[in-house]
Amino acid sequence: MRDAAGFQTILAPADGRVVAVRQLHDAVAIDHALDRAVAAQPAWRETALSERMAICTRFIAAFQEKSDAIAAEITAQMGRPIAQAPGEINGLADRARTMINLAPAALAPLRPTPIAGFERFIRREPLGVVYVIGAWNYPYLITVNSVIPALLAGNVVVLKQAPQTLLCAERFAEAFAAAGLPEGVFQFLHLTNHDAESVVRDKRVDFVAFTGSVATGHRVVRAAADRFAGVGLELGGKDPAYVRHDAVLDHAVANLVDGAFFNSGQSCCAIERIYVDAAIYQPFVDRFVAATNQYRLGDPADPATTLGPMVNAAAADFVRGQIKAAIGQGARALIDEAAFPASAAGTAYLAPQVLVDVDHTMDVMRRESFGPVVGIMKTPTDQAAIDLMNDSPYGLTASIWTQDSAQALRIGDALQTGTVFMNRCDYLDPTLAWVGTKDSGRGCTLSSIGFEHLTRPKSFHFRSVT
Structure with missing residues (x-):
């Protein structure tokens, strides 16, 4: 529930009580966050993959240290029984570890059959700023699908979590800070739908990973279309x-x-x-x-x-x-x-x-x-x-x-x-591609293929001359 003063209130589905109140970020805060993301990306891109993997591994440990509190928050925010809520925390850890283990091979240069006098290879370059729009029904499992691979690939991430589960974005940030992630590499924004769409349109954003309804997926695609930004969609199912x-x-x-x-x-x-x-x-x-x-x-x-x-x-x-x-x-x-x-x-x-x-x-x-x-x-x-x-x-x-x-x-x-x-x-x-057809989505997350949607290929073709 959002009020006229720019505050978002999370009401518990169980009994309607107030779980938390958060002030939404305004245009100035959005501009500052995107500038920080752009500024942080070059150094993060140059950080060795081994260090990125180590930070993401420490993120998992920091996240799991707060398991009891996080599980209780899941139950309060979206109503999943407390006996089942810890499963999402374990699932996040499993998916994150899987993507960490897949990263070295998935991000390694591709080298075609050698030809004498030539060196040829394809590198997987990070896209830049990845904007992740998460969903409330599995606020950690869905979000981790994009956040961890994006960071491993050398991108920086800005997360907009669903209004019903805003606290989950803060838990991500808390665990990344404890893991020693450099400032600006992961940020979150609490946004109205209008402001969330404005970030999609922003030229500083290089890729949008959206999970939600088909109708909103269409809006995301339209918002990104004018500047050919990449869009990954995880939408509905029957x-x-x-x-x-x-x-x-x-x-x-x-x-x-x-x-x-x-x-x-x-x-x-x-x-x-x-x-x-x-x-x-x-x-x-x-x-x-x-x-x-x-x-x-x-x-x-x-x-x-x-x-x-x-x-x-x-x-x-x-x-x-x-x-x-x-x-x-x-x-x-x-x-x-x-x-x-x-x-x-x-x-x-x-x-x-x-x-x-x-x-x-x-x-x-x-x-x-x-x-x-x-x-x-x-x-x-x-x-x-x-x-x-x-x-x-x-x-x-x-x-x-x-x-x-x-x-x-x-x-x-x-x-x-x-x-x-x-x-x-x-x-x-998480070792298999998560992908939909028809109105269920576009693109792919997880598995080694998931990294392809968070990187761009760059070919190197060197000829030796004597």
Whole structure:
């Protein structure tokens, strides 16, 4: 919540209490931060990669020293149950270490086949100032995907964190300062949407890494287009799963329930639609409903809570609207909301919901829900499942549940998606490229390929003359 005096207030989704109040940075502060970033970049670029790696390693240690406090802040700011919040801290450390380990090979010069009398190679040059616009749903995991590789590559970083999770930007800065990162190499700005867009347009920014909605992604691209700035986009998803007739049923159910409802479904790669072979459809649905009913919706500060509130009441009401509209079109809701007494209209608390008798005329099967609802459809063949999985404006991840890896590969080859899983879902492996197709994004983060989007190639072609 932002007031007229230029202050941003973070309200806890759990109970509406004030978590923190921060003054937003004005045009003067933005100008100063970008000037400092530009001034700091040449020396950071010349810093040895080994030293950059050492600083990033110390950052991880400094960050993990505050694990308990950071976990409590995650719960307070965006409502994830306290029993689950520490997982994000561990995930940040894992991703950062992976990128540190990949950096020497990923950033090494490329040398073609030698030719007598010539020296030829390609260096990966840093872009300069990288502007990272983070998201609230995984404020550390998403942000680290860009921040650590950008710094390792010799760029400087300016971070704008989502208003709901402003404290996370400050935790990044605190840990980098403790790690001995030179001044100006990492900075954060608390900004209005208007001012955040003005930074995208600023000629001092060389690359924008944005995570958020498709609509805002379009705005970022338009803002950067006039000066050809590079833009990386991690946007929405409506990620599907296909459960084949030979799936290990209990394994599929347990993992897909978690993939649909972890973090209250507020993940770009959450499972939002499931297609099940007709031969096992009913037993799958029965077990899925039974597992969903095991969740405990309540105060995220209670260690016994397994499903917390959504980020705000408006987000929860949007999902309620999708559910109501689907039921009006003939869908059946299999979860009794009365079994989750904390769920109430007009609040951020929303019971998980499983819908059957759904089809692709319904908004809940086409438009990103970003909440604890999933639709399940019966499918007669692999090809029918492929067609349904591809029938979406999104393409982030897709999962196939089977004991036949050859069939999983065949089906995966036909899917329009960035990642194909077999027998797992809602997971990000930092050694693999994180990438989307269609409206799910542009560019790539993580893996050795992720460094390519944060650097530019520069060729050297030397000829010896005697």
